[in-house]
Amino acid sequence: xxxxxxxxxxxxxxxxxxxxxxxxxxxxxxxxxxxxxxxxxxxxxxxxxxxxxxxxxxxxxxxxxxxxxxxxxxxxxxxxxxxxxxxxxxxxxxxxxxxxxxxxxxxxxxxxxxxxxxxxxxxxxxxxxxxxxxxxxxxxxxxxxxxxxxxxxxxxxxxxxxxxxxxxxxxxxxxxxxxxxxxxxxxxxxxxxxxxxxxxxxxxxxxxxxxxxxxxxxxxxxx
Amino acid sequence: xxxxxxxxxxxxxxxxxxxxxxxxxxxxxxxxxxxxxxxxxxxxxxxxxxxxxxxxxxxxxxxxxxxxxxxxxxxxxxxxxxxxxxxxxxxxxxxxxxxxxxxxxxxxxxxxxxxxxxxxxxxxxxxxxxxxxxxxxxxxxxxxxxxxxxxxxxxxxxxxxxxxxxxxxxxxxxxxxxxxxxxxxxxxxxxxxxxxxxxxxxxxxxxxxxxxxxxxxxxxxxxxxxxxxxxxxxxxxxxxx
Amino acid sequence: xxxxxxxxxxxxxxxxxxxxxxxxxxxxxxxxxxxxxxxxxxxxxxxxxxxxxxxxxxxxxxxxxxxxxxxxxxxxxxxxxxxxxxxxxxxxxxxxxxxxxxxxxxxxxxxxxxxxxxxxxxxxxxxxxxxxxxxxxxxxxxxxxxxxxxxxxxxxxxxxxxxxxxxxxxxxxxxxxxxxxxxxxxxxxxxxxxxxxxxxxxxxxxxxxxxxxxxxxxxxxxxxxxxxxxxxxxxxxxxxxxxxxxxxxxxxxxxxxxxxxxxxxxxxx
Numbered sequence: 001x002x003x004x005x006x007x008x009x010x011x012x013x014x015x016x017x018x019x020x021x022x023x024x025x026x027x028x029x030x031x032x033x034x035x036x037x038x039x040x041x042x043x044x045x046x047x048x049x050x051x052x053x054x055x056x057x058x059x060x061x062x063x064x065x066x067x068x069x070x071x072x073x074x075x076x077x078x079x080x081x082x083x084x085x086x087x088x089x090x091x092x093x094x095x096x097x098x099x100x101x102x103x104x105x106x107x108x109x110x111x112x113x114x115x116x117x118x119x120x121x122x123x124x125x126x127x128x129x130x131x132x133x134x135x136x137x138x139x140x141x142x143x144x145x146x147x148x149x150x151x152x153x154x155x156x157x158x159x160x161x162x163x164x165x166x167x168x169x170x171x172x173x174x175x176x177x178x179x180x181x182x183x184x185x186x187x188x189x190x191x192x193x194x195x196x197x198x199x200x201x202x203x204x205x206x207x208x209x210x211x212x213x214x215x216x217x218x219x220x221x222x223x
Numbered sequence: 224x225x226x227x228x229x230x231x232x233x234x235x236x237x238x239x240x241x242x243x244x245x246x247x248x249x250x251x252x253x254x255x256x257x258x259x260x261x262x263x264x265x266x267x268x269x270x271x272x273x274x275x276x277x278x279x280x281x282x283x284x285x286x287x288x289x290x291x292x293x294x295x296x297x298x299x300x301x302x303x304x305x306x307x308x309x310x311x312x313x314x315x316x317x318x319x320x321x322x323x324x325x326x327x328x329x330x331x332x333x334x335x336x337x338x339x340x341x342x343x344x345x346x347x348x349x350x351x352x353x354x355x356x357x358x359x360x361x362x363x364x365x366x367x368x369x370x371x372x373x374x375x376x377x378x379x380x381x382x383x384x385x386x387x388x389x390x391x392x393x394x395x396x397x398x399x400x401x402x403x404x405x406x407x408x409x410x411x412x413x414x415x416x417x418x419x420x421x422x423x424x425x426x427x428x429x430x431x432x433x434x435x436x437x438x439x440x441x442x443x444x445x446x447x448x449x450x451x452x453x454x455x456x457x458x459x460x461x462x463x464x
Numbered sequence: 465x466x467x468x469x470x471x472x473x474x475x476x477x478x479x480x481x482x483x484x485x486x487x488x489x490x491x492x493x494x495x496x497x498x499x500x501x502x503x504x505x506x507x508x509x510x511x512x513x514x515x516x517x518x519x520x521x522x523x524x525x526x527x528x529x530x531x532x533x534x535x536x537x538x539x540x541x542x543x544x545x546x547x548x549x550x551x552x553x554x555x556x557x558x559x560x561x562x563x564x565x566x567x568x569x570x571x572x573x574x575x576x577x578x579x580x581x582x583x584x585x586x587x588x589x590x591x592x593x594x595x596x597x598x599x600x601x602x603x604x605x606x607x608x609x610x611x612x613x614x615x616x617x618x619x620x621x622x623x624x625x626x627x628x629x630x631x632x633x634x635x636x637x638x639x640x641x642x643x644x645x646x647x648x649x650x651x652x653x654x655x656x657x658x659x660x661x662x663x664x665x666x667x668x669x670x671x672x673x674x675x676x677x678x679x680x681x682x683x684x685x686x687x688x689x690x691x692x693x694x695x696x697x698x699x700x701x702x703x704x705x706x707x708x709x710x711x712x713x714x715x716x717x718x719x720x721x722x723x724x725x726x727x728x729x730x731x732x733x
Contacts, residue, residue, distance in 0.1 A: 003569070004566070004569050006589075008588070009589075080659075080662075080664065081658045081659065081661075081662045081664070082662070083662075084662035084663045084664060085661075085662055089663065089664075092664075120308070120310075122306055122308050122310035123310060123312065125273055125304075125306070125310065126304075126306060126310035126311075126312070127312075127324075128273065128296075128299065129271055129273060129299055129302075129303070129304040130299065130300070130303070130324040130328065130372075130376060131296050131297065131299040131300035131324060131328045131376070132296070132324065132327075132328065133296055136327065136328075140323065140327060141312055141323075144314050145312075145313065145314050148314075170650075170651065170655075171650075171664075172623075172648035172649055172650060172659075172664075178649070181562065181626050181649070181651070182626060182649045185561055185562055185626035185649070186585070186629075186631075186632075187585045187586070187589075188565040188585075188586055188589050188590075189589075190562075190565060190566060
C-alpha cells in the first residue's frame with residue numbers, strides 16, 4: 001500500500017524544487033504589487049467615504065459594496081475570460097495584481113474609513129481652519145493619527161491578501177498554488193505538494209500575523 | 224472686516240440662523256453671548272465657512288467666501304480659530320503644532336517657523352513645553368498652546384468659540400489672561416463666551432443671540448447695565464446672580 | 465519562542481504524515497464467501513462507489529435537466545458492479561482530474577473510471593486495470609485562426625487540463641518539429657474552452673474523444689493525433705482483489721464483444 005505521503009513522493013518534490021521556487025517568486029511579486037495597489041485604492045476610497053461630497057461618498061460605497069459582495073473568483077474570471085471579449089487582453093500576471101488589489105482595496109477602504117471616523121472631527125476642523133485643503137488635512141493631520149488605529153486590521157488584510165493570491169491558480173497564473181496543482185496533477189503526488197506550499201504560505205503569513213498581534217497589544221485594540 | 228448679509232442656516236428642519244446681518248469692523252472686539260442652542264457657535268463658524276450658510280453672503284477681508292469656494296482656504300489662513308475642545312494635533316509636539324501649518328501652507332522656512340513658534344509659546348508662557356506632546360499638558364495649557372498655534376499663522380482675525388467652556392474653573396483665568404493681553408494688540412476678535420467679566424473689560428460691542436436671531440447689540444456698559452430686551456434681561460439675571 | 469514552537473509542531477505533523485501513511489503491507493485476505501476482503505466489503509455494502517466524470521459528453525456526462533449521469537464509463541461501471549453484486553448498482557461521484565486521486569486514497573470511492581490515462585508514474589500510486597479505451601491527444605482551434613497543424617502553433621499558447629497527459633504528448637511532438645509552445649493548465653474542460661473563446665489560449669488540447677464534446681460552429685478539431693493513451697480503471701493500492709476482479713471483467717467484456725458494443729453505442733469509434 002502506498003500512502004499519499006510516501007517517501008518517494010517527497011524525493012520527487014525536492015528534485016523538482018525549482019518549480020515551486022518559481023511559483024513562490026510569482027506569488028510574492030503578485031502579493032507585493034497587489035498590496036501596493038490595494039493600499040492606494042483603500043486610502044483613496046476610504047477617504048472619499050468620509051468626505052462631505054455626496055457623489056464621492058456614493059462612488060466609494062458602490063465600489064466597496066460591489067467588490068465585497070461578489071466572489072473574488074468571479075472578479076478574476078471577469079478580468080481573465082470576460083474582458084478579452086471586449087478586446088481588452090490583460091496579461092495574467094496583471095490580472096492577478098489587479099484582481100487581488102482591487103478586491104482587498106475595498107476591504108482596506110472600509111478599514112481606513114473606520115479609522116478616519118474614529119478621529120475626532122475637531123481635528124479636521126482645526127486643520128481646515130488653518131487653511132489646509134481637505135486632502136492636505138487628511139495627509140498631515142488625519143491619516144497619521146488614523147494609521148495607528150488602522151495598522152493592526154491592515155496587516156490582517158495583508159495576510160488575507162497573500163492567501164488570496166492563490167486564486168491565480170484558477171486562471172493558469174503561474175503562482176505557488178498553480179505550480180503545486182500542475183506538478184502534482186501530472187504525477188498525483190499531491191500530498192507532499194500541498195503540505196510544502198502550505199508551509200511556504202505559512203512562512204509568508206505567520207510573521208505578518210504575529211506583527212498584527214503585537215500591534216494590537218500596543219494600541220490596546222483587541223479582537 | 225467681516226460682513227454677514229441675510230445669512231440663514233438650516234440643519235434639517237432646524238432653523239439655526241435666521242436672516243443674520245452683522246458687520247465686524249477692523250480691530251473690533253466683538254463678544255457674542257446667548258443661551259446654548261441660540262446659534263452663536265454656528266454664527267462664528269459661518270465666519271470661516273466651517274459651517275456653510277444655507278443662504279446669504281459672508282464677506283471676509285473683502286472676499287465673498289460664499290461665492291468664491293476656491294478662495295476659502297486662502298482666506299482661512301488669515302482667520303484663525305480657537306475651539307472649545309482645543310483640537311491640538313495629538314501626534315505632534317507642542318512646537319510642531321505651531322510650525323505645521325506655517326511651514327506647509329505659508330511655506331515659511333523651518334528655522335524661521337521654529338523661531339516664531341518658540342516666540343509665540345513664550346508669549347503664552349509655555350516655552351519650556353515646546354517638545355512635549357499635548358496629552359502631557361493640562362487643559363488650560365493646551366488651550367494656551369491652541370491660541371499660540373492660531374497666532375503662529377499671523378492672522379488678521381481671531382475667532383474664539385467658547386474657549387473656556389471645557390476647562391476646569393481654576394484654569395479659566397490663565398486662558399482669559401492671554402486673551403486680554405491679545406486684545407490690547409489691535410487684532411480683530413470675535414469671541415463666543417459665557418465669561419461676562421471678559422466681555423465687560425475687553426469688548427467694544429456685545430451681541431446677544433437667542434433662537435437664531437441677534438436680539439440685542441450694544442456697548443458692554445449699556446448692555447450689562449441697561450439691557451432693553453426682555454430675553455436679554457432674563458438671560459443676564461440667570462447668569463449674573 | 466512561540467513562533468518556533470508553531471513551526472516545530474507543523475514539521476512534526478508533516479513527519480507524522482510521512483511515516484504514518486508510509487506503508488502497511490497487506491495481502492488480500494479471503495473473506496467468508498471465498499471473496500477477497502475488499503470485494504466482500506463492497507458486496508456487503510450492496511453498492512459500488514465509482515468516481516466518474518460529469519463534464520465529458522459520451523464518457524461521463526450529467527444532463528443538467530434530468531440530473532442523470534450517463535456515458536460509456538457509466539455503462540462500464542455498471543458492468544463491473546454486476547460482476548460483484550449480481551445486479552447493476554453503482555453510486556456515482558463526480559470527480560475532476562484534481563480530485564480523483566485523493567478520493568481513491570481516502571476510500572470515498574472504490575474505483576475511478578474517469579478518462580484516467582495510465583502512466584508509469586501513476587502506477588506507483590494506484591492500481592490500474594488494463595486499457596478499456598485508447599485515445600490520442602488532439603488539437604482544437606478556432607476556425608478563423610488559420611491554424612492547420614502543430615507547426616502553426618509555434619509561439620502560441622495551448623490550454624490543457626491539469627492531471628492530463630496531453631501536455632507531455634504535445635511537448636514531445638512539438639520538440640520533434642522544432643515548434644515552441646507554452647502550456648496553460650486549467651482544472652476543468654469548460655474553463656479551457658472559455659479560455660479558447662476569449663483568446664487566452666490559441667488551442668485546446670486534450671484527448672480527442674473528450675474534445676469532440678466541446679466542438680461548436682466556431683471551432684475545429686485538427687487531424688493530428690498524438691501519443692495514443694490508455695484509459696484504465698484506478699483503484700487503491702492494496703485493494704488487489706478488487707483490481708484483479710476489474711481486470712477480469714474488462715477481459716471478459718472484450719472477448720464477448722460487449723465492450724465494442726458499448727463504445728459504438730456512445731459513438732466513440
